[in-house]
Amino acid sequence: xxxxxxxxxxxxxxxxxxxxxxxxxxxxxxxxxxxxxxxxxxxxxxxxxxxxxxxxxxxxxxxxxxxxxxxxxxxxxxxxxxxxxxxxxxxxxxxxxxxxxxxxxxxxxxxxxxxxxxxxxxxxxxxxxxxxxxxxxxxxxxxxxxxxxxxxxxxxxxxxxxxxxxxxxxxxxxxxxxxxxxxxxxxxxxxxxxxxxxxxxxxxxxxxxxxxxxxxxxxxxxxxxxxxxxxxxxxxxxxxxxxxxxxxxxxxxxxxxxxxxxxxxxxxxxxxxxxxxxxxxxxxxxxxxxxxxxxxxxxxxxxxxxxxxxxxxxxxxxxxxxxxxxxxxxxxxxxxxxxxxxxxxxxxxxxxxxxxxxxxxxxxxxxxxxxxxxxxxxxxxxxxxxxxxxxxxxxxxxxxxxxxxxxxxxxxxxxxxxxxxxxxxxxxxxxxxxxxxxxxxxxxxxxxx
Numbered sequence: 074x075x076x077x078x079x080x081x082x083x084x085x086x087x088x089x090x091x092x093x094x095x096x097x098x099x100x101x102x103x104x105x106x107x108x109x110x111x112x113x114x115x116x117x118x119x120x121x122x123x124x125x126x127x128x129x130x131x132x133x134x135x136x137x138x139x140x141x142x143x144x145x146x147x148x149x150x151x152x153x154x155x156x157x158x159x160x161x162x163x164x165x166x167x168x169x170x171x172x173x174x175x176x177x178x179x180x181x182x183x184x185x186x187x188x189x190x191x192x193x194x195x196x197x198x199x200x201x202x203x204x205x206x207x208x209x210x211x212x213x214x215x216x217x218x219x220x221x222x223x224x225x226x227x228x229x230x231x232x233x234x235x236x237x238x239x240x241x242x243x244x245x246x247x248x249x250x251x252x253x254x255x256x257x258x259x260x261x262x263x264x265x266x267x268x269x270x271x272x273x274x275x276x277x278x279x280x281x282x283x284x285x286x287x288x289x290x291x292x293x294x295x296x297x298x299x300x301x302x303x304x305x306x307x308x309x310x311x312x313x314x315x316x317x318x319x320x321x322x323x324x325x326x327x328x329x330x331x332x333x334x335x336x337x338x339x340x341x342x343x344x345x346x347x348x349x350x351x352x353x354x355x356x357x358x359x360x361x362x363x364x365x366x367x368x369x370x371x372x373x374x375x376x377x378x379x380x381x382x383x384x385x386x387x388x389x390x391x392x393x394x395x396x397x398x399x400x401x402x403x404x405x406x407x408x409x410x411x412x413x414x415x416x417x418x419x420x421x422x423x424x425x426x427x428x429x430x431x432x433x434x435x436x437x438x439x440x441x442x443x444x445x446x447x448x449x450x451x452x453x454x455x456x457x458x459x460x461x462x463x464x465x466x467x468x469x470x471x472x473x474x475x476x477x478x479x480x481x482x483x484x485x486x487x488x489x490x491x492x493x494x495x496x497x498x499x500x501x502x503x504x505x506x507x508x509x510x511x512x513x514x515x516x517x518x519x520x521x522x
Contacts, residue, residue: 090154098147099190101140102197108133117200141201144194145419301430304423311416312409320405328397339389341396342477349388356384399475406474440510444517447502455495460487 109115113123118137120130332338340346360380363369372380417424438446453459467483470476507514 087154087157091151094147094151094154095187095190098144098151098194101143101147102194105137105140105197108137137201141198142419144198146415148194149415149419297426297430300423301427304420304427308413308416312413315412316405316409319408320401324401324404325397328400332393332397338396339393341399341475344477345392345395345475349392352388353381353385357381396475399473402473403475436509440513440516443506443510443513444520447498447517448520451495451498455491455498459491463487463491 105118108118112118112125112133116123118130118133120127120134123130125133340349357377360369360372360377364371364377435443453462464483464487467486468478471478502514502517
C-alpha cells in the first residue's frame with residue numbers, strides 16, 4: 074500500500090468523523106430518554122424517582138453514566154473533527170443547510186439537522202449536569218465568607234458546583250464555617266472530641282435514627298471507595314492500552330514503512346552507533362580468542378570475515394528495530410498523555426471523589442505512619458543516595474525515547490530537581506502538616522534525628 078493511499082483513506086475517514094460522532098452521541102441520548110420513559114415515567118434516573126431497589130437503580134444509573142460519557146466523548150470528537158475539516162476539501166454536510174444525512178435506519182424518516190440533534194442531546198444531558206449531592210459526600214476545599222452563607226453552601230471547584238445542605242452538616246456535627254481538615258483547630262485534641270461525640274451518639278435515645286445515619290454514611294463511604302478504586306484503575310489501564318494499541322497498529326507500521334525506503338539509516342543517535350561498534354569489536358576479539366585456545370576450529374581470514382559480516386548484519390537489524398521502537402515510543406507516549414488528559418477533563422466529578430478519598434486515607438494514618446512515610450519518601454527522592462536513582466531514571470527515559478545520553482543535563486537535573494522537591498516538602502510540613510497534626514511533625518523530627 075502506498076503512502077498516498079493511506080493518506081487518502083485517512084482523509085475520507087476524517088471527513089466522515091463528524092457525522093459518525095454526532096450519530097453516536099444522538100443514539101446515546103435516545104437510549105437515555107428511553108430508560109427515563111420506560112422505567113422512570115419520564116423522570117431523571119435517580120434513587121428517589123421510583124420504588125426500585127438499590128441494586129436495580131444502580132444498574133440504570135450506571136447505564137446512564139456510560140451513555141453520558143459516550144455523549145461527552147463523541148461531542149468532543151465532533152467539535153475537533155469539524156475544526157480539522159477546514160483543511161480538507163470534502164465536507165460531510167451541506168454547510169448552508171446544516172443537514173446531516175443518516176442512512177443507517179436508526180433515525181426518523183425525515184432528515185434531521187445538526188442543530189436539531191445537538192438541541193435534543195443538550196435537552197437530555199442538561200437534566201444530569203448537576204448530580205445529586207447525597208450520592209457521594211465530597212469534602213469541601215475552601216471557606217466562604219460569612220456574608221456568603223445561607224441555607225445552602227455552594228463551593229465552585231473547576232467550574233462545577235458542589236452543593237452541600239447546611240442541615241446535613243449540622244446533623245453530622247459539622248460547623249459550616251469550617252470547611253477543610255486544615256482549618257479544623259481546637260483547644261482539645263480531636264481524638265478526645267471524637268470519643269465524646271461517639272459516646273453521645275451511643276446513648277442517644279433516638280437510636281434508630283442514629284443507626285440509619287450510620288448505615289447511610291457507610292453506603293456513601295463504600296460507594297466512594299468503589300468509585301475511587303475503579304477510577305484509579307482507569308487512569309492506569311487506559312493510557313497503557315492506548316500506548317500499546319497506537320504503537321502496534323498505527324505508529325510502528327508507518328515508521329517501518331518510512332525506514333524501508335531509507336535503508337542507509339541504521340542508527341538514530343550516536344550512542345547507538347558507538348554501542349554497535351563496541352559489540353562488533355567484542356565479537357571479533359571473541360572469535361580470535363576462541364580460535365587461539367582451540368574452542369573452535371581455526372578460521373581462515375575469509376571465514377573470519379564472513380562471520381563478522383553476519384554479525385554486522387544482525388547488529389544492523391537489531392539497532393534499526395531499536396530505533397523504530399524508540400520513535401514509536403515517542404508518539405505512543407504522546408497519545409497516552411492525550412488519553413490521560415481526556416479522562417481527567419471528562420471525569421471532573423470522579424477527580425473530586427478520588428481527591429476526597431485520598432485525603433481521608435492520608436490524614437487518617439497514625440502519627441508514626443505519617444512520619445515513617447515522610448522519611449521514606451524524602452530519603453528515597455531527595456536523600457543522600459537519591460542522585461544514583463535519578464541518574465538511572467534519566468538514562469532509562471533517554472533510552473526509552475531514543476535520545477542520546479547527555480551527562481551535563483543529567484547532572485544539572487540531579488543538582489536542582491531534588492532540591493526543589495525538598496523545598497516543597499518542607500514548606501508543606503511547615504504550612505499544613507504542622508497545623509493539622511503537630512504530633513506527626515514532632516514524631517518526624519524525633520525519628521529523623
